[in-house]
Amino acid sequence: MSTIVMRDPLAEFLGAAEDGRLEYSYLDAVKLTGHSCPTVAGAYLATVEALARLYPGEVPERGAIRVELRGDLDEGVSGVLASVAGLITGAAAEGGFKGIAGRFARRGLLAFGAPIAADLRFTRVDTGRSVEIDLARVPAMDEDLTASLRRALSPKASVAERDRFARAWQGRVVAMFRGRA
Secondary structure, three states: OOEEEEOOOOHHOOOOHHEEEEEEEEEHHHHHHHHHHHHHHHHHHHHHHHHHHOOOOOEEEOOOEEEEEOOOOOOOOOOHHHHHHHHHOOOOOOOOOOOOEEOOOOOOOOEOOOOOOOOOEEEOOOOOOOOEEOOOOOOOHHHHHHHHHHHOOOOOHHHHHHHHHHHHHHHHHHHHHHHOO
């Protein structure tokens, strides 16, 4: 699965990363959210795609990208999408880092309920250039997976039933990455 390298001036300034370079992978998004699912994968893939389009041939600058979501914070999976996009871009809502002496602020770079056609919009703060991205198509949950989910949720589910469900569930995530490769 792909990784993305970001340059973070704050990390460089504070000595947290050599040349401010930070590398993010899908596993980082999984660690942040505590799970792997099509929503987390979609958010990761959408963010990587947006940054490639905003910074062709360049290393994207973390902390210099505004992220807007069409959905409200409490709507559907908007919070998960924002968490993953914010992890990679550094964008934060009102509770985010306020900066040091007027520099490096991340607060206010993440917004919900934006009047946009796509799921997400990413905007470079330095140039104003933006791209709108819809989430990757999520492979449908077929009848077998739905039945497997029900069995796995049962308190009487066997280890084998839970394992079967988990493998099938993660198969949907793998299919999303293969579709974008």
